[in-house]
Amino acid sequence: GQQLNQSPQSMFIQEGEDVSMNCTSSSIFNTWLWYKQEPGEGPVLLIALYKAGELTSNGRLTAQFGITRKDSFLNISASIPSDVGIYFCAGQPIIQGAQKLVFGQGTRLTINP
């Protein structure tokens, strides 16, 4: 089945540093989504991308839909302690039909104050 390669799997950074993570696929995607999940809670949507090349910001977060439609990245600037959590990318593959998403395995972000 479809798979997304999300990297890195984990990150340990100092407060104030910038963060970058990405997802790649061997297939073309229609939609790229980025979620954040905190312990014991459901994932929360951060940014949704619908067009190749689209660059979208949400506060200190910026994400881009790759031109090839096979990748996306998420950047977090000036990290703060509340950024801690697991970040998931998700995509709607063009060949799989409109109803389903494929998820990456997540990037666990830890911040040292």
Place this chain on the structure above:
Amino acid sequence: SQTIHQWPATLVQPVGSPLSLECTVEGTSNPNLYWYRQAAGRGLQLLFYSVGIGQISSEVPQNLSASRPQDRQFILSSKKLLLSDSGFYLCAWSVGGGWETQYFGPGTRLLVL
């Protein structure tokens, strides 16, 4: 605005007992509904999705079943739980029509002993 509810929040059940987890969505009509399972520290595995009342698609063979008795109600069931059914169960909804941005509920943590 739309909201999604799941209950119970936590459940401890013995092996071989039945299961019923409920998910309801408010503030939207004819949503697509999804059940995911998440093992500890891992990504999301799609179990079932539904595009309408009584319409269920199963993604993986398993000990679980799903039903959609009403437009905004999605139920995950099992007749006899296995140890391997333990995990964090997430319900999600999306608006149909190709824009598959999914929004997640708070989740149910199931521990089978």
